[in-house]
Amino acid sequence: MSDHSIIAAVDLGSNSFRLQVARVVEGSLFPLDSLKETVRLGAGLDAQGCLSEAAIAELIAALSRFGERLAGLPPQCVRAVATNTFRVARNSAYFLPLAEAALGFPIEIIAGREEARLIYIGAAHSLPNTRERRLVVDIGGGSTELIIGSQYRSFRTESIQLGCVGWSMRYFPDGVITRERLETAELAARGAFLPLVPDFHTSEWQRAIGTSGTARSLADILELNDLSPLGITRSGMAALREKMLAAGHVDKLVLNGLRDDRRAVVAGGFAIMQAAFDMLGIERMNITYGALRDGVLYDLMQRQTQYDVRDRTVDFFQRRYHVDGLQANRVTAMAMQLFEALRGEAVPDDAVLARHLHMAALLHEVGRSIAHASYHKHSAYILQHADMPGFSRREQLWLSRLVLAHAGSLTKLSGESVSAAEWDAILALRLAVLFYRSRLDETPPEFELVRQSEGYTLTIDALWLNAHPLTAFALTEETTAWQNIGVTLQVQAIAAE
Template sequence: MSNQNNSISEIAAVDLGSNSFRLQLAHVVDGQLFFHDSLREAVRLGAGLDANKFLSSEAQQRAIDCLRRFGERLRGFPPQAVRAVATNTFRVAKNASQLLADAEAALGFPIEIIAGREEARMIYVGVSHGLPIAEHKRLVIDIGGGSTEFIIGQGIAPQRMESLYMGCVSFSLRFFPDGKITERALEQAEIAAASEIQNIRPHFTAAHWQEAVGSSGTARALGEIIRLNGWSEGEITLDGLNQLRAQLLKARDSKKLQLEGLSTDRAAVLPGGLCIMKAAFEALGITRMTAATGALREGVLYELLGRMEHHDIREHTVRSFMRRYHADHAQAKRVQKLAEQFLSHISDQLRMSHDTARQWLHWAIRLHEIGISIAHSGYHKHSAYIVENADMPGFSRMEQETLSLLVRAQRRSLSKITLPPAEHDYLTLIMVMRLSILFQRNRLDDAPPQLHLYREAPGHYRLQIQAGWLAHNPLTQAELSNEIDYWQLVNVSLKLS
C-alpha cells in the first residue's frame, strides 16, 4: 500500500454540501499540494428536504447527475487517491441511505458521511493551510447550506469545534419562501440564528480569539459583494452587512437583487446566509472578518495527503482514547500480535488489502476494552457505544459504525448483532479478533500455542491448534466450545483440528 501511495501524483476531494457539490484536484509534489482543477455545481440538495426530512426525487436526481459528471473527471483515479465526504443533508435525510448507494455508483468511489464536529475540524485544516502562519488564535466560521461550523484554533490545530443546524439554504427556505424579503422575515431569521449561537456563545466570544475568518461560499460571496459595492475595503464588516441588508429589504425579492459580485445561483440563498453571519457578528463581538480561500475540500485533501504519508489523524485519535479511558496497552499489544499472526494466514483471501485489514484490527483491538472505564459488566457494549457516539477526529460516521461493530462483536453472543454477510471481510476480522482475545485472556506474556487459522470458504473457518495443548488448558477448551456454539447460532462454522 505504501508503494502505491508513493507513486500517486494527483489526488481529489469531493465535497457533497447542502448547497453545492464541489470537486477539487491537486498535484502532489514533494509532499506538497498544488491545486490545479476544480468543479462546482449548485445542486441545492438541502432544498429538496421536506418537512419530514425526506429528500425529493428531483433533488436526488440533481445529485446523481452531478456526481456522474464528477465521476467522468475522476475516471482512472486509484481508490486511495480520492476521498468524498457528505455533510448535513446526508446526516439528517431519512432516506439518505438509498441516495448514498446511488451516489456512490454514480461517482465511482465510496462516500463518507461525516459528523458536524468532524466537518468543522476538517474545515479548519483546509482554512489554516491557506493562511499565513500566525501565533494568535483564529475564529473560523463556515456557513454551509444546512449547517454552520464554528472553530477556534491556533496554527493548523483546531482547539474548539461546534456545528449548528442552520445554513444558508435551510434558513432561506424557512424564512424567505419564494425569495420574498420583509423586515419581519429578516428579524425572525436573525433572532433564530442568534438563539442557536447563544448555546455556544460563552466559548466563542472575541475574548477567546484575535482574528476572525470566514470560509466557503457564503463568506466569500458576502466579502465580494461588500467590497465591490464599496461598503468596505475588502473585509466583511458589520456595517457592510447592514448595508447589504438594506439592499435586500429594498429589493423585496431575492430574484430582483442587482448587486455587483452577486451570482444568480447565490442570490436565492443569500438572505439566509446574511442573517446567520450578521447574528454571529453581533453575538460574538466580531468587528471585521477576512474571507479565506480554503475550506472543507482543501481540508479533505490535506487529510488524504497525511494518510498517504502515514500521518493519519485517526491514529492520534485512537491513542488519545486509550489514554482517556485508561486502556491496557500491554494487553492490546498481546492481542494485536496474535491477530497479526491469524491475519497472515488468511489475508490473501480478503478483498481488502492486508494493510487495511491490519489497520482495522489494530484500531478495534486498542479500543476494545475502553468500556471497562464505565463498568466491567458488559464492557464490550460500553466500548462499542463510546466508539460509535463519541467525537473521533479523522473518522467518518460510517468508519465509527464499522469500528463499533468490530468492538461490539469481540465476545459473547453474536445472535443479537447485525453481522455482515459471510463473504464480507469484516466477518473474518471479527473471527480473528475474537480468537485473539480468547487466547490472550490470561493477560500474560507467555507465548500462545502454535495456531493456524484457515478460511476454507465464506462462513467456514478451521482453527488448527498445537497437538495436546487443549488437554492441559481446560478453561480455554471450554471457551472454544462456547465460541463454536456462538458462531453456529449465526450460521458460521468454526471447527478445531
C-alpha cells in the same frame, strides 16, 4: 506516496458540490482541476426529512460528471465527504449506494465536528502560519461550523444546524425580504449560537476568518459595492441590510458581486452571518479561500504519508478511557496474525478492513471505563456515537460492529449484511481476546487457522491446550457460539512435531 501522485477531494455540501484535483510534489499540493455543481441539495428535503426523487436525480447526474473526471484514479487517492443533508436525510440508506455508483468511489458521511476539523485544516493552509488564535466561521448550505485554532491545530470545533439554504427556505421562501422577516431570522439564528457563546466569544480568539460560499459572497458584495473596504465589517453589514430591505425581494437586488447561484440563499446567509457577528462579538471578518475540500486534500495526503489523524484519535481514546495499553497491543498483534492467516495473499486487497480491525483491537476495551459487565456493548456504543476526529460515520459503524461482535453471542448480528472478510476479522478478534484472557505476556500457541466452505478449522498444539484448560473450555464455548449462527468452527488439537 510518490512525489508526483494525483489525489482528489469531493465535497458534497448542502448548497453545492465541489471536486478538487491536485498533484502532490514533495509534500505540497499543486491544484490541477476543479469542478463545481450548484445543486442546493438541502432544498430537496421534504416534510418528512427525505430527499425527493427529483433531488436524487440531480445528485446522481452531478456525481456522474464528477465520476468521469475521477475515472482511473486509484481508490486510495480519492476521498469524497458528504455533509449536513446526507447526515439528516432519513432516506440516505436508499440514495447513498446510488450516489457511490455514480461517483465510482465510496462516500463518507462525516459528522459536524469532523467537518469543522477538515474546514480548519483547509483554512489554515491558506493563511499565514502565525501563532494568533483564529475563529473560523463556515456558513454552509445546511450547517454552520465554528472552529478556534492556531497555526494548523484546531482547539475547539462545533457544528450547528443552520445554513443558508435551510434559513432562506424557512424565512424567505418566496424571496420577499421584510424587516420583520429579517429580524425573525436573525433572532432564531442568535438562539442557535447562544450555547456556543462562552467558548467562541471574542475573548477566546484574536482574528475572525470567514470561509466558503456565504462568507465569500458577502465579502464580494460589500467590497464591490463600496460598503466595506476589506472583508466583512459590522458597518458594511448594516449598509447591506438597508439595501436588501429597500429592494424587498431577492430578484430585485442589484448588487455588484451577487452571483445568480447565490441570489436565492443570500438573505438566509446574511441573517446567519449577522447573528454570528452579534453573538460572538465580531467586528471584522477576513476571508480565506481554503475550505473543506482543501482540508480533505491535506488530510488525504497526510493519511498516505507519515501522519494519520485517526492514529492520534485512537491514542487519545486509549488514554481518555484508561485502556490497558499492554493488553490492547497483545490482542492487536494476535488478531492481525490470525486475520492474515485467514486472508493469506488477499490481505492487500483487504487493507481497509485490516486497518479497521487493527484500530478496533486497540479500542475494544474502552467500555470497561463504564462497567465491566457487558463492556463490549459499552465499547461499541462509544465508538459509534463519540466524536472521533478523522473517522467518517461509516468507519465508526465498522469499528463499533467489530467491537460489539468480539464478545458474547454472535446472534446479535443476525439480519445484518456481514461479508466473508468481516466474519474473518470478527473471528480473528474473538480468538485473540480468548487467547490473552490471562492478560499476561505469554507466548501464544502454534496454530493453523483456515477458512473452509462452511466454516473454519483451528489446529492448535495439544500440549499447549492441555496446559491451558480454561482456554480449552473457552474454545469449546466458541464453537457453540459459531454453531448458533450456522457456521462450523472446528478445533483440532495435534501433538507438536
